[in-house]
Amino acid sequence: MEEIKDIKIEKSITVKELTKQLASSGFQAQNLGAAIEILKEARENNAKTFLSFTSNMAASGLRGIFIDLIKNKKVDVIVTSSGSIDEDLIRSKMPYLQGSFEADDIKLGEQGINRMGNIFVPNDRYEFLDEEVKIILERIHARKKDMTASELLKEVGLEWKHEDSFIVQAAKNGVEVFCPGITDGSFGMQLTFFKGKNKDFRIDLLTDFQKIIDVASTNEKKCGIILGGGISKHHTIISTLMGGGFDYAVYVNSNSPYRGSLSSATTEEAKSWGKISSDAKSVTIHGDAAIVFPLLIASLD
């Protein structure tokens, strides 16, 4: 067994130098170190990489990392929740604001500010989104009536004018974006209203599930990086079930696995299902993706 070693912080220490030390420090620092090794090996073996995240992360600075991973071809498939589309498209043009967890929510509501933890989103952001999405849907509908959600997101990415967006960059770089709960947000609400006026407009989620199953049923090695829980987490791992499960998997999650929910389930639990291969290299970091994920990515190159 390896020894626990004390951390020594030198002046101007790099993230990589620090996380190398964290690996032998214990507790979740140790799990973080294990995750770095897993992701390094996955990259060396050119594993097909699935990245799943929740919409609050797209509202935070993590979105910048997602965009760069896509541009640099470090991920192959994105699975996310509908809110991520909202946050991504809005923030490509209008910033979100630093707020406070302790704010008075009723006052915020009166001021037209929506709170997402300590991130504040003024109403005009969603008004902007609504207007822009209406226009784009018209354009897409003019050439295509029936498509899967991932096809729609590709079309949106190609139409959207603001480049600083993971939807846009995914479309340009051939990265598939799956969103199995696509109606559940502001973008989804616009889809619904558009459907109300255009009965021939159809978003097919059934075929998209087949598509991600096909992507995951590959002879290549597969790697899952699963940030947070929810439908994006489950959809990512269930998609690999028929392809033998992930060969490499890192979960970053801060919920208790003792409630029995999938959102908080560990990489170990996934092995009983075959969603992660029984001989996979995998680890759950019981921590906060807002801090852990930048450390993870900065330690890989």
Added chain:
Amino acid sequence: MEEIKDIKIEKSITVKELTKQLASSGFQAQNLGAAIEILKEARENNAKTFLSFTSNMAASGLRGIFIDLIKNKKVDVIVTSSGSIDEDLIRSKMPYLQGSFEADDIKLGEQGINRMGNIFVPNDRYEFLDEEVKIILERIHARKKDMTASELLKEVGLEWKHEDSFIVQAAKNGVEVFCPGITDGSFGMQLTFFKGKNKDFRIDLLTDFQKIIDVASTNEKKCGIILGGGISKHHTIISTLMGGGFDYAVYVNSNSPYRGSLSSATTEEAKSWGKISSDAKSVTIHGDAAIVFPLLIASLD
């Protein structure tokens, strides 16, 4: 201000007698007491009641309570995740098993047992589901090709032979079941495979979102009981946005609101968005629905 009072446990104390005391005991016991008062008032005012839960809860004994609430017309709308359909249909015929959180997941996998916290689900359960769903989809498809997810779930409820099911009881009792992420599970996988063979088979989620928005845009008082997080939580509350938000809301959730995720957001945060009305009576119980929800329901009658 009311006083904190010591709890006195008499022999054969009823749940109702105990929770009345918990209300003045402090911490989450106090929040539980507040929730009971909110739900009582909602019932007295005939509030339209939305119940949202996650699939692990359908795998647990809570499902019995969901079924009775539906039979007794105590809820009007159900919003849940796709896994709930799996667990409900299977358990109407084949039981799940009491397991352990500490089991060896690789051994379980070898034995064909899937672990969901401390609930074990042998593979034959899913095989049963797959077979039955195939048959039912054929029957439904024979008469209907294009429908919303909630229409499909109603059809399934009418076709399913085993009565001990919330899907069946909802269909029989006129309770709408919404499932915005319907593909994301075993039932969803069968939908996908069926779609592969039957191109004219269509599940429309866009129109379903309009439908729940319409249901929630009522002049009646609205009450939300939101157990756990995920897409079912968010979909329930976003649906009320245009109708002015919930007038009564109880969340039961054990995650930390300090991650900024919707799954862990409090009833207060929802007021900044208008998903809960600014003058609503609402409370978040930071606790475990597996224990808290039975206490809540047993305290209402």
Added chain:
Amino acid sequence: MEEIKDIKIEKSITVKELTKQLASSGFQAQNLGAAIEILKEARENNAKTFLSFTSNMAASGLRGIFIDLIKNKKVDVIVTSSGSIDEDLIRSKMPYLQGSFEADDIKLGEQGINRMGNIFVPNDRYEFLDEEVKIILERIHARKKDMTASELLKEVGLEWKHEDSFIVQAAKNGVEVFCPGITDGSFGMQLTFFKGKNKDFRIDLLTDFQKIIDVASTNEKKCGIILGGGISKHHTIISTLMGGGFDYAVYVNSNSPYRGSLSSATTEEAKSWGKISSDAKSVTIHGDAAIVFPLLIASLD
């Protein structure tokens, strides 16, 4: 393996009837059921019972249950933190108040109200405590200068005029109260000030540790009920180390075991140390003592 069974809530259901059902419901409800069986068996075998709790619990309604357990000779040893002495002595005379987690703490401070979660404690409570403790220490000191913390707490219990107190009832019923961190609170501060004026006043904690080790080094069966974490948890379990560890143990704790702290460690982890016997019957309820403990106790008789 036993089956997972649906819960059925009958009108006027008793706590005992409900928890019997929770035992086969899954997740922490299942763990609660296991804990009830363990404590029943411990009682049947007349196990010597150690109860450990944190000071916030003494500030809540749980204190009433602690008092009754002592009066009814259902516990033999109490281990708690210093704050519990404060809350117990104050509340024997002056009530704490129901507050709110969301209160403005700076305003509360200006109003002379101290917040403990959603329990409010006006400053006059502590002023009352300070005055009363000063008087009592004078009386005790007149007859005894050097004593262990548990001896001191016994003296306090015999001197205190207000009967509705676990300190008083423990003194009267021969239940030892250990408080290894006795200085760390308002009562402790008065001890310190008294020591400043009376150099011959001595509280011996070293001998108290020997005393609890002796109590725990018995041929009788030993049962530990450990609510929350902190020094009271660790002190309880380390005390049994030389006596072979607990034969029955129930932890109720809501923290994540993935930080590696003793406060959040499970009953399993304790078996590696021998603080719980390797063949003990034990379970960790990953839940909230404010709600779980009343259910547990109400299910025993």
Added chain:
Amino acid sequence: MEEIKDIKIEKSITVKELTKQLASSGFQAQNLGAAIEILKEARENNAKTFLSFTSNMAASGLRGIFIDLIKNKKVDVIVTSSGSIDEDLIRSKMPYLQGSFEADDIKLGEQGINRMGNIFVPNDRYEFLDEEVKIILERIHARKKDMTASELLKEVGLEWKHEDSFIVQAAKNGVEVFCPGITDGSFGMQLTFFKGKNKDFRIDLLTDFQKIIDVASTNEKKCGIILGGGISKHHTIISTLMGGGFDYAVYVNSNSPYRGSLSSATTEEAKSWGKISSDAKSVTIHGDAAIVFPLLIASLD
């Protein structure tokens, strides 16, 4: 209000460059950024700095940072739990080992290995500690019979032969180490056994409380860095109560504040008590000290 900004990870990014970006990323990354600014200002104003931590942290790599902070005169007062003394003294000579959270605890027990999360501690470590402490206590007792816990720890630090220890470095560098629950661990057990043989051996905790109150009742600015909960957290903040509370305070804690325990209470709650001054700069990082604390310290120079 400041904008939320996307994170950009450059090759060989330093920790300081990353945390500067995290500050405008949202959620706990934002709180981490706020904490860095608070600690920078505290250092610029030469605030007297109190550092509190739990024993699991002394078992991990964080101990290296504690030692360096002491050597570099960046902290003035340490408050910790008794276990920290054990881990520190042992690790100055014998390493702890990297283990796993999922290990079989009964097997570990049979192998003589104690588990602390994913850190393994073989029995011989505690045997070493017991032997060494016996010898040292004899030497100290030969010259001093009655002392406070902090005086004892200073004596131990001066006697201990292995320099790589925070106890040793604190003694050499004039940093006070307070341990209000000093009996509660292996070192504490040796104190107890020694007391059994030497009735004139006395550890005075009452006077130590006065000492830390005096240290905290200063006209200088005061800064509290509170890692984790337990008695070390509470003792640190109660000590400042008479001196007006902390002027700067950073908590790092991963427990839910909704249980009402002091261990999980926020910096805001402390302001209602005056343990943190109402105009203090303070923040709670709802996160894991094992990862957060190294980031914090590496961002200060």
